[in-house]
Amino acid sequence: MKRLIILTVAVAASLCVKAQPIDTLLYKESVSPIDFSVRVPDGNYRVTVTLGSKKRAAQTVVRAESRRHYTDVISTKKGKFQTISFVVNKHEPKIDDASSVKLKPRELTYKNWDDALNLQFCGPAPAVQRITITPDTTATTVFLCGNSTVVDQEQEPWASWGQMITRWFDDRVVIANYAESGLSATTFLAQLRLDKILTQLRKGDYVICEFGHNDEKEKKAGDGAWYSYSRNLKIFVDRVRAKGGNIIFVTPTARRFFEADQKTLRNTHGDYPEAMRTVARREIVPVIELNGMTTTLYETLGYKGSKKALVHYPANTFANQPEALADNTHFNPYGAWQVAKCIVMGLKQMHSPLVEYLRTDWQDYNPNQPDDPDAFVWYPSGNTNLTKPDGN
Numbered sequence: 073m074k075r076l077i078i079l080t081v082a083v084a085a086s087l088c089v090k091a092q093p094i095d096t097l098l099y100k101e102s103v104s105p106i107d108f109s110v111r112v113p114d115g116n117y118r119v120t121v122t123l124g125s126k127k128r129a130a131q132t133v134v135r136a137e138s139r140r141h142y143t144d145v146i147s148t149k150k151g152k153f154q155t156i157s158f159v160v161n162k163h164e165p166k167i168d169d170a171s172s173v174k175l176k177p178r179e180l181t182y183k184n185w186d187d188a189l190n191l192q193f194c195g196p197a198p199a200v201q202r203i204t205i206t207p208d209t210t211a212t213t214v215f216l217c218g219n220s221t222v223v224d225q226e227q228e229p230w231a232s233w234g235q236m237i238t239r240w241f242d243d244r245v246v247i248a249n250y251a252e253s254g255l256s257a258t259t260f261l262a263q264l265r266l267d268k269i270l271t272q273l274r275k276g277d278y279v280i281c282e283f284g285h286n287d288e289k290e291k292k293a294g295d296g297a298w299y300s301y302s303r304n305l306k307i308f309v310d311r312v313r314a315k316g317g318n319i320i321f322v323t324p325t326a327r328r329f330f331e332a333d334q335k336t337l338r339n340t341h342g343d344y345p346e347a348m349r350t351v352a353r354r355e356i357v358p359v360i361e362l363n364g365m366t367t368t369l370y371e372t373l374g375y376k377g378s379k380k381a382l383v384h385y386p387a388n389t390f391a392n393q394p395e396a397l398a399d400n401t402h403f404n405p406y407g408a409w410q411v412a413k414c415i416v417m418g419l420k421q422m423h424s425p426l427v428e429y430l431r432t433d434w435q436d437y438n439p440n441q442p443d444d445p446d447a448f449v450w451y452p453s454g455n456t457n458l459t460k461p462d463g464n
Contacts, residue, residue, distance in 0.1 A: 121191075134191070
């Protein structure tokens with residue numbers, strides 16, 4: 073018998089179930105974000121939602137977990153509905169009875185790491201009628217490893233490419249983001265994040281790694297681009313391939329650091345991009361040249377215009393913000409949107425099988441011709457935190 077749960081009052085719903093089909097009639101419309109959560113075991117889940125309202129026209133954006141972006145605004149007229157389907161990865165820290173991922177204190181409240189699958193419906197006038205959730209064992213999982221440029225940033229105005237790339241894949245691909253701000257390849261491994269990934273990875277899945285920003289700050293004996301960094305990248309290759317997975321490297325995102333001419337971007341990563349390429353050539357690992365693409369992006373936007381891709385906001389843009397925000401590493405939603413498109417283009421350039429699963433509305437992107445930042449529209453998810461993420 074189909075499990076049917078009807079929730080007509082609460083904006084936030086919390087349920088406890090095993091990995092079985094969930095069918096919830098929500099009948100909810102609002103002018104603020106609508107949150108829904110359901111406790112489920114680790115795994116991938118096919119989510120089917122019916123959007124719209126009998127009472128009014130609706131404009132709804134769908135996100136999951138820590139602001140993973142699945143749809144732009146979906147508009148429905150009064151009494152009209154639209155049903156969409158996508159796949160969400162849910163994971164928590166436990167690896168086995170003896171070990172768990174060593175989360176940072178700030179991660180303890182992340183929706184990405186709790187015991188529930190979390191959905192959010194936001195936008196100008198969100199409305200949702202029905203939510204169906206079923207375990208999925210067919211979608212190809214793409215695991216993301218990296219730092220603050222990759223992580224699903226929990227709160228506005230921060231954003232990263234890992235939480236935007238979900239927008240461009242259909243329901244045959246699911247993104248599982250294990251990145252965290254401030255991590256290097258060394259600390260990612262030490263915190264057992266790769267161990268956790270390997271308990272979930274199935275033959276044919278993908279692991280995408282972007283490291284460099286924080287690795288270059290490590291100064292202990294044996295650290296450096298050509299020793300510890302290169303050795304750690306080799307560890308990722310060997311362990312992922314031993315489980316039957318496919319690995320992809322991503323050279324580190326450029327920082328917005330212009331030379332004195334205010335036209336040319338300085339390479340702040342030293343030998344790290346080349347060290348990654350060297351390991352990739354030796355181990356025959358495909359590489360997305362994100363360092364070069366983001367350099368082009370920032371130079372094209374220009375010295376002033378490139379600030380619109382990062383967390384640069386004048387004082388009092390947000391509540392309780394007496395001072396300006398000026399961050400030259402961490403993206404805002406517009407910047408994360410551009411960089412996610414760079415990642416997709418990198419997959420296309422290497423002829424990755426993943427591009428077969430791009431949504432039909434994907435249009436090829438050129439960082440020499442970025443989207444107009446003044447035309448970009450982002451509907452906040454409701455939570456703001458002005459504390460700069462770890463790493464730089």
